[in-house]
Each structure stands twice: as structure tokens, then as C-alpha cells.
Amino acid sequence: MKKQKRFILSENEMPTQWYNIQADMPTKPMPPIHPQTREPLSAEDLSHIFAAECAKHELDQQHRWWNIPEPVLEKYRYYRSTPLVRAYALEQALGTPAHIYFKNESVNPLGSHKINSALPQCYYCKEEGTTNVTTETGAGQWGAALSYAAKIFGLECAVYQVKISMQQKPYRSSIMRTFGAAVTGSPSMSTRAGKDIITKDPNHPGSLGTAISEAIELATTTPHCKYTLGSVLNHVALHQTIIGLEAEKQMQMAGEYPDVVIACFGGGSNFGGIAFPFMRHNFSGERHTEFIAAEPESCPKLTRGKFCYDFGDTAGYTPLLPMFTLGHNFKPANIHAGGLRYHGAGVIISQLIKDGFMHGVDIPQLESFDAGMLFAQTEGIIPAPESNHAIAATIREALKCKQTGEEKVILFNLSGHGLIDMTAYDQFINGDLMNFAVTDEQIEAQLKTIV
Numbered sequence: 001m002k003k004q005k006r007f008i009l010s011e012n013e014m015p016t017q018w019y020n021i022q023a024d025m026p027t028k029p030m031p032p033i034h035p036q037t038r039e040p041l042s043a044e045d046l047s048h049i050f051a052a053e054c055a056k057h058e059l060d061q062q063h064r065w066w067n068i069p070e071p072v073l074e075k076y077r078y079y080r081s082t083p084l085v086r087a088y089a090l091e092q093a094l095g096t097p098a099h100i101y102f103k104n105e106s107v108n109p110l111g112s113h114k115i116n117s118a119l120p121q122c123y124y125c126k127e128e129g130t131t132n133v134t135t136e137t138g139a140g141q142w143g144a145a146l147s148y149a150a151k152i153f154g155l156e157c158a159v160y161q162v163k164i165s166m167q168q169k170p171y172r173s174s175i176m177r178t179f180g181a182a183v184t185g186s187p188s189m190s191t192r193a194g195k196d197i198i199t200k201d202p203n204h205p206g207s208l209g210t211a212i213s214e215a216i217e218l219a220t221t222t223p224h225c226k227y228t229l230g231s232v233l234n235h236v237a238l239h240q241t242i243i244g245l246e247a248e249k250q251m252q253m254a255g256e257y258p259d260v261v262i263a264c265f266g267g268g269s270n271f272g273g274i275a276f277p278f279m280r281h282n283f284s285g286e287r288h289t290e291f292i293a294a295e296p297e298s299c300p301k302l303t304r305g306k307f308c309y310d311f312g313d314t315a316g317y318t319p320l321l322p323m324f325t326l327g328h329n330f331k332p333a334n335i336h337a338g339g340l341r342y343h344g345a346g347v348i349i350s351q352l353i354k355d356g357f358m359h360g361v362d363i364p365q366l367e368s369f370d371a372g373m374l375f376a377q378t379e380g381i382i383p384a385p386e387s388n389h390a391i392a393a394t395i396r397e398a399l400k401c402k403q404t405g406e407e408k409v410i411l412f413n414l415s416g417h418g419l420i421d422m423t424a425y426d427q428f429i430n431g432d433l434m435n436f437a438v439t440d441e442q443i444e445a446q447l448k449t450i451v
């Protein structure tokens with residue numbers, strides 16, 4: 001029998017709606033609240049910072065489906081559907097009876113899944129009369145995607161990039177500047193928040209938390225400027241459900257259904273994107289898929305954090321969100337998976353983990369690179385250091401199947417490629433990378449600071 005490796009949707013098979021999992025959740029997520037008044041925030045409150053349409057989607061628990069606007073669909077058609085690929089060579093190298101599939105978001109413009117949300121966010125901003133967008137970026141994937149989306153929808157774009165990531169991945173700032181964005185390393189002296197952080201700790205390497213504080217400050221002090229976020233929030237995961245909705249159809253083409261769905265976890269957008277559409281069949285009792293979020297050992301909010309209200313940023317500018325967190329002052333080690341260096345987790349996923357519908361695993365940095373190397377050598381794609389965590393978790397599951405003889409169907413999301421992360425691979429090959437474990441005392445100390 002001929003073995004089909006890649007599954008692609010034709011234009012008329014493409015999904016035209018995003019899936020809002022909030023409508024189907026047995027326990028609805030708790031609302032974001034105001035840090036001083038502790039009152040729940042309305043979509044109107046959120047629309048001071050975000051595009052109004054995104055603010056509406058953020059809190060909506062009624063509508064199961066949202067139509068993707070036609071101008072966004074038109075841009076999606078430039079690169080979607082992305083291929084669903086059966087990883088035969090990886091299976092063979094592992095000697096596993098498991099069937100391993102991956103959804104390849106690494107072939108997107110700018111090399112990751114981030115563009116799926118950058119396009120609608122810029123579209124809605126433009127529609128609402130915004131002229132400028134601002135954001136934070138870690139490794140630079142989100143900043144790169146937003147810079148491109150801002151350019152094609154005619155918006156000015158300013159990006160705060162985590163300082164350590166800017167040094168580790170200089171080409172990402174070049175990419176952002178190629179699309180006309182202004183890029184600043186965070187923490188910087190250009191904002192009140194940045195100055196405060198630098199005053200307390202002159203060598204602060206920056207984190208997504210510091211960069212978010214600076215971007216929000218710029219958005220709230222600049223006319224016609226909106227803040228955008230590449231992860232964590234519900235509306236971002238909503239946009240990313242295009243991944244899982246396509247994958248569902250493509251798995252049908254392959255004649256299979258996943259027993260396990262895996263993705264790496266920073267704030268939860270690519271994980272939610274691939275998981276939520278499959279999760280709806282678990283809610284209805286038709287399916288019993290297992291969902292695994294792979295986080296770094298050095299930033300273990302899902303496996304060792306606490307479920308409580310906390311800030312999304314370091315300075316405390318954001319609303320308080322009910323989530324798994326390590327505390328908003330947690331300073332993640334300088335691992336190369338910059339997109340996973342975030343202290344908190346998306347609200348929907350936090351609730352679903354609390355309710356036992358999904359769970360996290362933590363992966364040491366060296367194991368993640370071992371996995372990435374094997375994947376590159378078998379499937380011919382060099383994965384982003386973030387995606388290596390999903391591959392490592394997949395390999396763990398596939399090796400379990402080897403022991404039990406189970407022919408499980410495993411689907412993971414390849415969130416991005418690593419072609420601009422070769423410094424990290426060089427260091428790994430030279431034996432210069434290390435693991436960063438966090439002690440219970442370190443975690444306890446940070447959790448105590450949560451108000």
C-alpha cells in the first residue's frame with residue numbers, strides 16, 4: 001500500500017470560522033479583574049488597550065463559532081492550509097508502533113504559527129481606525145509576524161524585544177526592521193516601567209513580562225495606538241484554532257483520529273490552537289483524547305505553579321488573570337526557547353488543566369535539543385527551540401508505546417522552524433548548553449509575592 005506522507009486542504013475545504021471553546025466549557029473561565037477594585041472587567045474596559053473586536057472575543061462565552069473576516073481569509077490563503085505530515089522516518093528511528101503526525105506551522109510566513117493571530121489583530125485595529133500597534137516579543141517570532149501583518153494592513157508598528165533574546169537572535173530584529181517596525185530592547189530607558197526595572201536590577205536580561213509592561217505603557221500614552229499580544233489571551237488562542245480545525249479535516253483524510261495531542265507551551269496559543277477543536281469531541285463524550293502541554297523545566301508554571309489571580313506582566317499594568325503562574329516577578333533562566341520564558345498560562349487552558357481535561361509535562365533543555373536533533377535528522381526540518389519541547393514530549397509518548405506495543409496516534413504541532421536559532425544548535429552540538437532546574441524554594445519565594 002502506498003504510504004501517504006502529506007495531507008493538504010484545497011481552498012474550498014479551508015475552515016472559514018474560528019472555534020470559541022469557551023461556549024462549550026463545563027466550567028467557564030473566571031473573568032479578568034481590575035487590580036485595585038477587584039471588579040470584573042468588561043469588553044469595553046479591555047478595548048482601551050486592545051482592538052474592540054478582540055476584546056469582545058476575549059470574554060465571549062456564548063458563540064461557539066466566529067466568522068473569519070474575508071480580508072483575513074484572503075491572507076490566510078497565501079499560506080494555508082499548512083501540511084499535516086506523517087513522521088514515518090521519526091517513527092522508524094524510534095522503533096515505535098505509534099503513528100506520529102505533525103502539523104507543520106513552520107512553513108508559514110516568518111516561520112511560526114504567530115502570523116495566524118497577527119493578521120486578524122492588525123485587520124481589526126485597522127477597521128477600528130487605529131494607526132499604530134505596539135507589542136512585546138521574546139525570541140522575535142511574534143514581533144516578526146506582527147511587523148509583517150502591520151505593514152500589509154497599513155499600520156505603524158513598535159516592538160519591545162526581550163533584551164537577552166535580542167542578543168541571542170539578532171536576525172529577528174533585522175526581520176522586524178525589514179517590515180518597517182521600530183525595535184527596542186526591553187527593559188529599556190524609554191518607558192517609566194523600563195526605567196524602574198533597570199534601576200532595581202541594571203543587568204536584568206528582560207523577560208516577556210518586562211516587555212509587555214513597556215508595550216502597554218507606550219500604547220496607553222500614544223494616541224490611536226493599540227496594544228497587541230501574541231499569546232496567553234483567549235482571543236489569540238481563538239485565532240489559532242485554525243490549526244486544529246484544519247488538522248481535524250486532515251486527520252480524516254489520513255483515516256485516523258489522535259489519541260494524544262501535544263504542543264509546546266509558552267502562554268498557550270499554539271497548544272490551544274491545535275487542542276481546542278479536538279477537545280470539543282471530548283466534552284461531548286465522543287472521544288477520549290489526551291492533551292499534553294510541554295513546558296520547559298526552567299519555567300514550570302503548569303506542573304509546579306499555582307492557580308490564582310496574577311498579573312500578566314512584571315510591572316503590574318495588566319488586569320489580574322486567573323491562571324497557573326509562577327508569580328509575575330519570576331525570572332526564567334536564559335534558555336534558548338525564548339517563546340516559553342513566560343511566568344503565566346492562558347486563562348482557558350488554566351481552567352481546563354484545573355478541571356483535569358489536559359495536563360502539562362516539563363522538559364529539560366538538553367532533552368529538548370536531543371529531540372530537535374533527531375527530528376532534523378529524520379524529517380529534514382530544523383525545529384524552533386520552543387517546538388523541540390513538543391517533539392521531546394512526543395518522543396516520550398512514542399517510547400511508552402514501544403514498551404506497551406500500543407499503536408497510538410500521536411499528533412503534535414510543529415510551531416516553528418529554527419533556522420534563525422542556529423547559535424543555539426551550535427552551542428548544543430559543542431556541549432555548551434545546560435539544564436536549568438528550579439528548586440521548590442525558588443518557586444515558593446516567588447509565589448509568596450502574588451497579591
Ligand SMILES: *Cc1c(COP(=O)(O)O)cnc(C)c1O
Pocket residue numbers: 112113114141142230231232264265266267268269270271339340384386387415416417
Ligand atoms: C511564541 C512561540 C511559542 C510559544 O507561544 P505559545 O503561545 O505558547 O504558542 C512556541 N513556538 C514558537 C515557534 C513560537 O514562536
